[in-house]
Amino acid sequence: MITSYPDGSLVSVAMATYNGEKFVKEQIESVLNQSYHDIELVIGDDCSTDNTFQIIKEFGLRDDRIRFFQNSVNLGFLKNFEKIITQCKGKYIALCDQDDIWYPNHIDRLLQPFSDKEVLLSGANAQVVGADNKELGFSVLDMLNVKSIPRTEQEFSFFLLHRNLFQGAASIIDCRLLQYALPIPHGVFFHDWWFSLCATAYGSVAYSDECVLNYRQHGSNQTENKSFQVVKRIVNFFQEGKDAKEKNDVLRQNEMLQSFLNTFCAKSGCRHDMQVVRDAISYYKNYDHFSSFPYFLRHYNCIYRNTNFFIKILRVIKRLLYIIRN
Numbered sequence: 467m468i469t470s471y472p473d474g475s476l477v478s479v480a481m482a483t484y485n486g487e488k489f490v491k492e493q494i495e496s497v498l499n500q501s502y503h504d505i506e507l508v509i510g511d512d513c514s515t516d517n518t519f520q521i522i523k524e525f526g527l528r529d530d531r532i533r534f535f536q537n538s539v540n541l542g543f544l545k546n547f548e549k550i551i552t553q554c555k556g557k558y559i560a561l562c563d564q565d566d567i568w569y570p571n572h573i574d575r576l577l578q579p580f581s582d583k584e585v586l587l588s589g590a591n592a593q594v595v596g597a598d599n600k601e602l603g604f605s606v607l608d609m610l611n612v613k614s615i616p617r618t619e620q621e622f623s624f625f626l627l628h629r630n631l632f633q634g635a636a637s638i639i640d641c642r643l644l645q646y647a648l649p650i651p652h653g654v655f656f657h658d659w660w661f662s663l664c665a666t667a668y669g670s671v672a673y674s675d676e677c678v679l680n681y682r683q684h685g686s687n688q689t690e691n692k693s694f695q696v697v698k699r700i701v702n703f704f705q706e707g708k709d710a711k712e713k714n715d716v717l718r719q720n721e722m723l724q725s726f727l728n729t730f731c732a733k734s735g736c737r738h739d740m741q742v743v744r745d746a747i748s749y750y751k752n753y754d755h756f757s758s759f760p761y762f763l764r765h766y767n768c769i770y771r772n773t774n775f776f777i778k779i780l781r782v783i784k785r786l787l788y789i790i791r792n
Contacts, residue, residue: 477505477573477638478556482547484512484540486564487521489682492599493564494525494532496679502573507562509534510550512541518564547634547657548650557641561634561658566592567599567680576638579672586643586669587662589632593677597684605677606633612771615673621768622673623666623738626659627723627746628769632671634658636678639665646730653725655718663726667736709791713754720750754792759785 479497483490497507509532511519519536526532533553541549551559558580560573569575579588592606612631616622625631639647639661647664654660665671727743730736745761752758762785767773770781 475504475558475577476556477502477558477560477577478554479505479507479560479562479573480547480550480554481507481509481562481564482512482543482550483509483514483518483522483564484543484546485514485516485518487514487516487518489565490518491521491525493562493566493568494522496566496568496570496572497562498525498529498531499570500568500573501570502577505531505560505573506554506556507532508550508554510546510553511536512543512546513537513539544650544655544657548648551644552648554641558638559641559644560638563635565682565684566635567595567682569678569680572678573638575674575676575678576636579674580638580640582670582672584670585672586640587632587637587665587671588639588673589637589662589671590674590676590678592633592636592679592681595680595682597682599680599682601680602683605675606636606681607675611777613773614771615675616771619666619670619737622671624742624765624768625771626662626666626671627743628719628765630656630659630662631673632658632662633681634661635681637661640669643669651725651729653721655722659722660726663722664730667726667730667738709788712788713792716750716753720747723747723750754789756789759789 481493481497494507497505509522511522511534513536522534526534537546537549547561558577560576576588576590579585594602594604594606594609596602610629610631615631616625634657637658643661643665646668647661650657650660662671723743723746727740727747730738731740749758749761766778766781
């Protein structure tokens with residue numbers, strides 16, 4: 467058990483499911499077998515067409531810590547998660563995917579930073595595994611190519627305007643965050659990124675590079691698989707066809723930051739410097755113009771948290787090629 471926070475605080479585990487019959491049983495078992503026992507598991511199934519909901523019902527009949535429902539219509543990943551979260555009763559809410567495997571100390575470890583009352587979101591790293599649950603030799607931090615974690619509130623706030631460090635499946639939020647983060651506005655595509663932005667706006671966040679779960683990659687995850695073979699990676703890095711995906715990512719980024727600005731610009735108590743947010747929005751609006759390049763160079767180390775010179779040169783060349791081609 468953790469020693470830095472008193473026992474007895476209910477932790478709600480919010481699990482979203484959809485056609486996950488192959489892996490959901492293993493994930494539910496890993497949640498129920500946590501070293502922290504004061505939990506409830508709230509499962510929302512988004513109209514699965516396989517046996518996922520039947521598996522959930524069988525668990526629910528055997529364990530009264532489980533509450534579950536099935537949507538009458540398919541809401542999509544984001545709105546389904548939002549619905550589940552609103553039905554959670556705990557002081558803390560742990561976000562949960564259907565196909566990972568939590569380590570027994572997952573909740574214990576993520577609860578520790580909440581001894582600081584300013585913390586509204588706690589996150590950690592995850593070990594990447596294949597469909598067979600065998601380790602692939604790298605973690606989520608490796609996937610993101612992040613070599614140093616932001617250490618101050620200001621660094622975290624700026625970093626999270628540009629990149630998402632918090633994987634929902636490896637995060638716990640304080641229920642106080644919901645008053646700022648819900649409802650999730652139009653223009654937000656990733657609930658975990660949105661929660662982390664809101665947490666830095668009205669409190670602080672904590673992140674550990676310790677792995678707290680096995681994050682399964684099997685071709686159907688919401689996050690795309692990454693290639694870590696050097697030659698393939700370099701070839702993919704410069705492929706002209708990647709421009710369309712990058713342009714779409716930039717548009718999404720701009721929409722999310724604009725949603726953040728619209729939501730919190732006029733609200734009291736927000737810690738974000740909105741001029742910094744506006745500058746970031748301007749950067750993405752002008753992403754395909756040379757006018758964005760000075761911002762890219764000036765803030766490179768803060769955005770990427772990686773000082774590897776070779777990778778930096780590759781990114782600089784890629785950005786220039788993107789600007790020229792667009």
